[in-house]
Amino acid sequence: MTExxxxxxxxxxxxxxxxxxxxxxxxxxxxxxxxxxxxxxxxEKMKEVFIGGxxxxxxxxxxxxxxSTKWNDPENAICIASGPMAGTPIYPGSGKSIVTTISPLxxxxxxxxxxxxxxxxxxxxxFDALEIVGKAGAGNVIFVDGIDQKIQILNITGLPEDSYQxxxxxxxxxxxxxxxxxxxxxxxPAAKHTLLGCLNFTxxxxxxxxxxxxxxxxxxxxSVFADKGIKAVVARWDTVTASTNNPADLDALKxxxxxxxxxxxxxxxxxxxxxxxxxxxxxxxxxxxxxxxxHNFRYGRHPQVPNIxxxxxxxxFDKGFDGCWMGCTVxxxxxxxxxxxLTGPYKGVKVFVDGPExxxxxxxxxxxxxxxxxxxxxxxxxxxxxxxxxxxIGTSIAFAMECFEAxxxxxxxxxxxxxxxxxxxxxLELLHQMAEGRGFGKVVGKGVRKMxxxxxxxxxxxxxxxxxxxxxxxxxxxxEYMTKESLAQQGGYxxxxxGPQHDEAWLIFxxxxxxxxPTFEQKAEALHWFPMFRTWFGLCGLCxxxxxxxxxxxxxxxPEPAKVMKHVRWYAEYFSSVTGRRVEPQDLITMSEAVYNFxxxxxxxxxxxxxxxxxxxxxxxxxxxxxxxxxxxxxxDKQLVEKFNVNIDNMNTSEKMAVLRxxxxxxxxxxxxxxxxxxxxxxxxxxxxxxxxxxxxxxPEVLEVLKxxxxx
Numbered sequence: 001m002t003e004x005x006x007x008x009x010x011x012x013x014x015x016x017x018x019x020x021x022x023x024x025x026x027x028x029x030x031x032x033x034x035x036x037x038x039x040x041x042x043x044e045k046m047k048e049v050f051i052g053g054x055x056x057x058x059x060x061x062x063x064x065x066x067x068s069t070k071w072n073d074p075e076n077a078i079c080i081a082s083g084p085m086a087g088t089p090i091y092p093g094s095g096k097s098i099v100t101t102i103s104p105l106x107x108x109x110x111x112x113x114x115x116x117x118x119x120x121x122x123x124x125x126x127f128d129a130l131e132i133v134g135k136a137g138a139g140n141v142i143f144v145d146g147i148d149q150k151i152q153i154l155n156i157t158g159l160p161e162d163s164y165q166x167x168x169x170x171x172x173x174x175x176x177x178x179x180x181x182x183x184x185x186x187x188x189p190a191a192k193h194t195l196l197g198c199l200n201f202t203x204x205x206x207x208x209x210x211x212x213x214x215x216x217x218x219x220x221x222x223s224v225f226a227d228k229g230i231k232a233v234v235a236r237w238d239t240v241t242a243s244t245n246n247p248a249d250l251d252a253l254k255x256x257x258x259x260x261x262x263x264x265x266x267x268x269x270x271x272x273x274x275x276x277x278x279x280x281x282x283x284x285x286x287x288x289x290x291x292x293x294x295h296n297f298r299y300g301r302h303p304q305v306p307n308i309x310x311x312x313x314x315x316x317f318d319k320g321f322d323g324c325w326m327g328c329t330v331x332x333x334x335x336x337x338x339x340x341x342l343t344g345p346y347k348g349v350k351v352f353v354d355g356p357e358x359x360x361x362x363x364x365x366x367x368x369x370x371x372x373x374x375x376x377x378x379x380x381x382x383x384x385x386x387x388x389x390x391x392x393i394g395t396s397i398a399f400a401m402e403c404f405e406a407x408x409x410x411x412x413x414x415x416x417x418x419x420x421x422x423x424x425x426x427x428l429e430l431l432h433q434m435a436e437g438r439g440f441g442k443v444v445g446k447g448v449r450k451m452x453x454x455x456x457x458x459x460x461x462x463x464x465x466x467x468x469x470x471x472x473x474x475x476x477x478x479x480e481y482m483t484k485e486s487l488a489q490q491g492g493y494x495x496x497x498x499g500p501q502h503d504e505a506w507l508i509f510x511x512x513x514x515x516x517x518p519t520f521e522q523k524a525e526a527l528h529w530f531p532m533f534r535t536w537f538g539l540c541g542l543c544x545x546x547x548x549x550x551x552x553x554x555x556x557x558x559p560e561p562a563k564v565m566k567h568v569r570w571y572a573e574y575f576s577s578v579t580g581r582r583v584e585p586q587d588l589i590t591m592s593e594a595v596y597n598f599x600x601x602x603x604x605x606x607x608x609x610x611x612x613x614x615x616x617x618x619x620x621x622x623x624x625x626x627x628x629x630x631x632x633x634x635x636x637d638k639q640l641v642e643k644f645n646v647n648i649d650n651m652n653t654s655e656k657m658a659v660l661r662x663x664x665x666x667x668x669x670x671x672x673x674x675x676x677x678x679x680x681x682x683x684x685x686x687x688x689x690x691x692x693x694x695x696x697x698x699x700p701e702v703l704e705v706l707k708x709x710x711x712x
Contacts, residue, residue: 004173007155009140010035016126016149022084022245022578023047027060028127028151030142032228033074033134037151042128049696052083054111054538055595056129057100058602061109062701064133067605071104071220072227074134080185080233081129082119085578086541090242091257092264093543095120095325097201103219103498104195105392105447106475108606109599110219110498113538115324115333116201116212117183120541121146121235124244136229143174146237147181159231162435163188163200164351164385166232168211171204174234179204184211185233187222188387193437194445196396197222198389203324212333213354214324217389218501219476220447226387240326248580256573260546264329268550277310277317278332279358284309286362290632291482291508293367295421296398297471297619298628300482304371308361312373318352330545341378343428346385356380356390362480363394368401369421378428386435391501392447395477397427399448399470400440408461414440448472468618474499474608483620485635486511488523491671494616495527497599503544504531510562524674529563535592540575547571594695597679597687598702604686605705611685614672621664626653629660636660686711 017024029038042056050059057079064077079100088094097119103110122130125146132142139159143152159166167184175182184202191197198217205212216222247253268274272281283305286292290300306312318337323330336353356364356376364379365371383390397419403409404419411418417426417440433441443454448470455461471478476499483489489512492505507526510516517523537544548564555561568585576582583591603609622636623629629636630653640646640656644663648656676683680691686709692698706712 004156004158004169009153009155010037012037012151014039014126014149014151016146019124019244019246021248021580023052024123024126024128026127027056027129027131028122028144029131029133030151030153031134032132032136032140032153032230035153037153039127049594050598051539051591051595052128053081053086053096053541054098054100054535056081057098057111058109058595058599060129060131061100061102062602064131065102067607069102069606070107071102071224076102076133076224078132078221078224078228079129080119080122081541082123083539083541084245085574087120087123087240087245088242088253088257088578089240089326090254090261091574092261092327092329092546093325094541095328096537096541096543097122097216098538098541099199099216099221101219101221101224102606103221103475104223105220105449105477106499106608108474108498108603108608110221110476111538112199112216112218112221113503113543114199114201114216115214115543117203117325118185118201118233118235120240120325121183121237124237124240125235130233132228132230132233134228138229139231140229141170141231142233144233144235146235148236156231161189162345162385163213163387167200167202167213170232170234171202171211174236175204178238180206181236181238183235185225186231186387187225188385188435190386190388190431190434190445191222191226193442194388194434195220195223195447195450196389196392196434196445197224197226197387198383199225200384200387207320208318208337208352210352212324212335212352213384214333215384215389217391219498220389220392222387222389245578247578249577252573252577256570256577260567260570261327261329263552264546264550267553268330271550274545274549275322275329275331277314278322278334280310280313280356280361282358283361286481287366289513290485291512293362293398293480293482295369296367296402296469297478297482298402298625299631300484302366302371305366307371308365308373308376313356316373316377328543330543330550332545336377339377339381341381342374343378343425344382344432346381351381353377353381354384359480360390360394363391363398364427367394367398367480368427370424370427372424375424375428379431382428382431382435386431388431388434391479392477393431394480395471396444396448396451397430399451400444402469403455403461403466406465408466409455409459413459447475448477449475465624468624470617471619472499473616473620474613476500478620481506481508483508484622487667487671488517488526490616490620490668491523491527491675492531493620494614494668495672495675496531497596497603500616500620504534506530514562516562520670520674523671524678526562527671527675528678529589532589532592532596533563533568535596536571536588539591539595590695594697597691597695598697600681600685600687601692601697601702601705604709609686611672611676611683614685616668618661618665621668622660623657626657629653629657682711
């Protein structure tokens with residue numbers, strides 16, 4: 001084991017509370033600036049309105065920051081919570097944590113849902129949430145020891161830079177021979193030098209004798225972590241059973257958990273085979289439907305995509321159970337054993353790669369014009385090791401590559417790097433540069449929005465073109481789905497509170513494949529219900545995959561197949577059995593509405609949260625370049641003629657593009673109107689007074705924000 005020097009800065013002993021119906025009923029506060037450790041009570045009002053998880057995070061963050069707080073201000077908080085149902089080892093997908101902070105990319109509240117054991121271990125140690133503020137010198141480790149009932153702030157020197165080794169060493173150091181009792185949060189060196197840092201949450205894989213990782217990737221949360229001088233946060237807990245949450249009705253919990261687990265075990269092998277290939281099955285499906293981002297979202301398919309599809313990763317993934325929480329029958333967290341990187345500090349060394357999953361394959365593969373599974377795996381490994389979000393990395397590098405090929409930047413600007421699409425060595429070199437804080441990697445590591453500013457100011461690049469092809473909204477890079485032909489998914493990205501991430505509304509199949517939502521009203525309803533239900537998973541500490549990635553065999557014959565209402569009813573039973581709060585499916589939506597609207601008002605408080613922030617780059621709506629139009633010419637010509645009644649006989653491609661753009665931008669504006677109306681918001685996208693009163697979030701501080709923004 002690496003020789004460590006450990007200095008105790010502060011220790012607080014505490015009496016661990018008994019978990020009551022999924023709640024510890026207290027939160028943990030750590031101020032790094034003055035080494036303060038406090039325990040705060042959780043009120044009944046907090047549980048009633050904010051539920052847990054993301055709701056608790058937002059409530060704590062709201063009180064920690066000022067209206068003017070920036071991401072690197074000391075008062076910015078990193079809040080981590082699970083939820084009342086998290087830590088259930090018999091119900092699939094019940095091990096999630098949610099991390100929230102003010103983002104360096106968006107300057108407003110960012111949340112990220114992540115697996116691993118930390119959230120449940122934190123709760124069972126006695127805390128529904130952890131709130132970290134302040135800054136300290138590098139090397140600080142926060143240790144939450146639920147077994148010995150103590151909280152420590154430690155300064156540990158001798159730890160390596162990268163997250164890959166740090167997590168393994170700290171697991172061994174704190175594990176006292178029981179490595180499964182430890183979960184570590186850490187980031188890597190690139191988080192210090194970029195705004196795209198992620199956090200790695202671990203669990204110990206006893207069969208492989210390795211620390212495994214899941215990522216809280218979005219919005220630069222790892223960069224906030226590094227800026228605060230935190231090396232790691234460690235939680236220690238031991239035995240977990242179905243009774244550890246002290247559910248209100250253990251028998252009812254066991255019954256509904258048995259039904260859902262049994263269904264997954266029977267149907268997953270017949271459907272998407274998540275337990276064998278994870279989310280990689282989506283790669284070829286998206287390609288088949290022209291929805292796989294390729295060459296910076298220019299195209300939706302490519303003939304070489306099978307090279308990075310599920311058949312390849314079926315062979316590469318190490319066989320065996322791969323759940324990121326105990327007892328999850330979806331078991332989708334696969335990895336590649338004995339992988340040997342060809343570049344960087346691990347060149348020639350056997351490593352274990354956690355992944356890749358669909359988003360990484362699309363972002364660091366097809367979107368960069370890279371169709372080599374080994375390169376994708378190497379980028380996956382180094383992003384985890386260096387602490388980088390694979391989604392933002394893929395979308396940011398893709399933007400730089402298109403700018404390079406379009407002549408907006410050149411090798412003088414990239415310091416000699418050839419950033420042509422498909423150049424895998426240049427893509428990897430950018431990652432290594434980010435880890436070391438050097439070269440053009442420092443520029444790409446700022447993210448798409450800030451790259452546009454740099455390219456215009458320093459290189460004279462075309463601002464209008466970059467606005468069209470720079471795939472970010474609210475400052476966050478797009479996750480990896482093509483939206484040109486899906487108005488509903490355009491809304492799913494543009495209207496998402498934190499920016500274009502698919503975890504609010506993944507409506508592509510409903511819209512494009514099944515045509516379930518052809519009208520504005522139906523799209524607006526979908527853009528209400530689906531974000532609310534997906535938000536609910538983040539409140540409760542759950543993964544959404546068991547809900548709609550493995551579905552009942554008779555689901556297609558139900559009135560609303562996209563909602564998988566059989567599972568929604570099971571989730572209502574699950575919530576009721578744990579908390580004792582009897583709920584029906586619609587109640588789950590109302591719970592989420594309260595937190596969702598609160599987050600919208602939080603954005604408003606921070607200077608955002610209006611219609612103008614819900615815009616998206618035109619490439620998300622339609623073709624920016626002539627070759628894009630020509631790649632789907634039959635489709636676009638047909639739409640102009642049949643849908644928009646345009647005579648195109650004497651039009652050239654440029655003229656047809658201009659007309660199509662006008663119609664598509666108008667459609668998006670109409671969609672925003674319809675969604676705002678359905679959500680109970682004003683024309684400017686602000687929750688109405690009636691809405692906040694209906695949802696019970698008409699708190700004085702909330703009403704003051706609305707009043708100062710003309711709603712009262």
